[in-house]
Amino acid sequence: METETATRWLTDAEQCAWRTHLDVNRLLTHQLERDLQPFGLTMNDYEILVNLSESEGLRMRMSDLASATLQSKSRLSHQITRMENGNLVRRENCESDRRGLFAVLTEHGLETMQRVAPHHVASVRRHFIDLLPEEALEELHKSLTPVAEHLRNHRGKP
Amino acid sequence: METETATRWLTDAEQCAWRTHLDVNRLLTHQLERDLQPFGLTMNDYEILVNLSESEGLRMRMSDLASATLQSKSRLSHQITRMENGNLVRRENCESDRRGLFAVLTEHGLETMQRVAPHHVASVRRHFIDLLPEEALEELHKSLTPVAEHLRNHRGKP
């Protein structure tokens, strides 16, 4: 009985594409992180701020926020604690489900968000968006969407 | 005097593309990490193994390895220490420059690499490469290459 199947190694083209993809990610993340640093925020902080600022009542349930930002509950919990110490966010009890908590954007959190957003957007443009012709960006989006979907459906499995 | 310039916010299309890109990265990294876990390796470990296994004499100078993998020297140093404890790698002095060290792949490191590689490649195919039509992958590569280049040239600056 044959337990072993010949491996389909990556072709050169595939390998190049893959490595470039990995590199862009790493470099881009570093760069965006660096550009946020002067404002005392990390990309994680920023992402939380964005999510909350776009939500009804500037608040979200911890679980929802965790899955919106693709983090574990534990990690989010620590993250929110840190942001609470920085007075960007506060926790509030949920009346309808007494297990639950909201993360709520504070005034200072909102101001910070509004002050920083333009710089962050500029950074994203400068290091990514504006380097790609419009069709390339659309193409990229079209290609990546099914990948994202696949990965989402596939979470916590073989 | 005008100190403020109108912010060029992202268009909807740009925003979607950008968020998808971020999500794919996060999800994909998680998935690949999960798939390596049964073998006791992280993606960082794996990447080091690949780099060393492709090098003359199965060895690289610490600095070269750090820049090949886009890590700080500090981080690499910790990483190699861990891998040394796992007997995947060993440090060796450099004769020609007595400040320098080589990271050298051990026998066990090489075997591990060879045993794990097929699974990792399968994982990369399953969750990324094989989800993209061939032209899409080429397109992606073409689009991303200048971005990577830009980011590389731009390291450690404004």
Add this chain to the structure above:
DNA sequence: CCTCACTAGTTCACCTTTCAACCTTTTAGG
């Protein structure tokens, strides 16, 4: 030769992430 600036690499202190254990409240079944 000296010496001074630079390069290679490590270390330390501090912060972030992960994972498993835990507590509380809700829900579904009998």
Add this chain to the structure above:
DNA sequence: CCTAAAAGGTTGAAAGGTGAACTAGTGAGG
């Protein structure tokens, strides 16, 4: 109702990452 399982969150310890300070060796100019 009562109970057991599941869901919402937190916690604490251990592992990983970061940046600055440090050691030691190199090398170019005077």
